[in-house]
Amino acid sequence: xxxxxxxxxxxxxxxxxxxxxxxxxGLRQLGFSQxxxxxxxxxxALELEASSDGEARAAVVEMCEKxxxxxxxxxxxxxxxxxxxxxx
Amino acid sequence: xxxxxxxxPGTWSDRDCAHAVKLDGHEAVELWHKDRDxxxxxxVILPGGxxxxxxxxxxxxxxxxxxxDSVQEFAxxxxxxxxxxxxxxxxxEAHMLPGALVRNGSLQFRCEPSxxxxxxxxxxxxxxxxxxxxLQIPVSHxxxxxxxxxxxxxxxxxxxxxxxxxxxxxxxxxxxASPNGSLRDIAGIVSEGRNVLGMMPHPERACEQLLGSAxxxxxxxxxxxxxxxxxxxx
Numbered sequence: 310x311x312x313x314x315x316x317x318x319x320x321x322x323x324x325x326x327x328x329x330x331x332x333x334x335g336l337r338q339l340g341f342s343q344x345x346x347x348x349x350x351x352x353x354a355l356e357l358e359a360s361s362d363g364e365a366r367a368a369v370v371e372m373c374e375k376x377x378x379x380x381x382x383x384x385x386x387x388x389x390x391x392x393x394x395x396x397x
Numbered sequence: 398x399x400x401x402x403x404x405x406p407g408t409w410s411d412r413d414c415a416h417a418v419k420l421d422g423h424e425a426v427e428l429w430h431k432d433r434d435x436x437x438x439x440x441v442i443l444p445g446g447x448x449x450x451x452x453x454x455x456x457x458x459x460x461x462x463x464x465x466d467s468v469q470e471f472a473x474x475x476x477x478x479x480x481x482x483x484x485x486x487x488x489x490e491a492h493m494l495p496g497a498l499v500r501n502g503s504l505q506f507r508c509e510p511s512x513x514x515x516x517x518x519x520x521x522x523x524x525x526x527x528x529x530x531x532l533q534i535p536v537s538h539x540x541x542x543x544x545x546x547x548x549x550x551x552x553x554x555x556x557x558x559x560x561x562x563x564x565x566x567x568x569x570x571x572x573x574a575s576p577n578g579s580l581r582d583i584a585g586i587v588s589e590g591r592n593v594l595g596m597m598p599h600p601e602r603a604c605e606q607l608l609g610s611a612x613x614x615x616x617x618x619x620x621x622x623x624x625x626x627x628x629x630x631x
Binding site for chain 1: 454504545
């Protein structure tokens with residue numbers, strides 16, 4: 310089965326994010342004065358073969374540990390995991 | 398001495414490194430990323446650049462190159478591995494050095510002179526220098542802000558593994574003039590075995606007075622002197 314998985318990789322809360330500060334300030338300058346903070350991360354969209362949700366999830370976690378995130382500075386979170394996706 | 402210089406797709410400072418070591422009378426051997434053979438070199442330099450386009454994260458893909466298996470083995474046996482700029486990023490991603498290098502605090506790519514205070518002369522790279530000496534060596538990077546958790550930083554200080562720190566030209570604290578905002582102004586660190594050095598500034602671009610500084614040459618001379626001492630004991 311083909312799974313579509315989206316993983317968000319974000320800087321750990323303790324790591325200063327100058328890019329996020331610029332985004333926050335930019336939003337405030339546009340009048341969004343309600344913005345308290347902004348942090349910038351990335352989303353990695355994967356298509357992979359797996360026989361179950363559990364297998365797909367385990368594989369993605371291993372990929373994150375080995376390559377997709379740097380454990381020194383980044384956290385990851387599986388945003389969505391959908392079975393039977395169309396292969397583009 | 399034979400200096401091996403790694404060449405990944407996107408490496409850009411390999412020729413500068415070769416030029417610098419040849420100026421001091423050494424041999425430069427290019428080490429292709431797909432090869433595993435280190436050709437019997439005495440020291441491996443991982444030069445600056447944008448290996449594999451620095452996709453995903455700086456240095457993240459280079460560590461999977463076949464050459465890196467041999468480099469890790471070489472370092473584990475005590476061999477000298479010297480990562481400069483992107484090379485430092487690769488060493489952190491390969492877990493050969495602690496911490497990580499992230500986007501400069503200014504968000505700008507900084508290509509400018511920097512001043513480094515020598516914090517430890519107890520390494521092969523700084524043996525010919527004086528502790529507290531200030532070197533002028535340029536930086537050229539967008540992602541050079543060294544970060545690690547407080548425990549790791551304390552351990553590095555305790556083991557005297559911070560080799561270079563950014564300072565003002567007069568040797569005082571760099572403050573806001575830091576090129577990247579590194580924690581504790583760290584510009585270069587060594588491994589626990591003191592044989593693997595990672596540094597963001599480019600000593601190979603400060604090897605001739607014509608270029609504004611020849612301070613970088615002192616590092617190459619230190620390495621050569623250290624290697625010849627080792628050879629005479631062998």
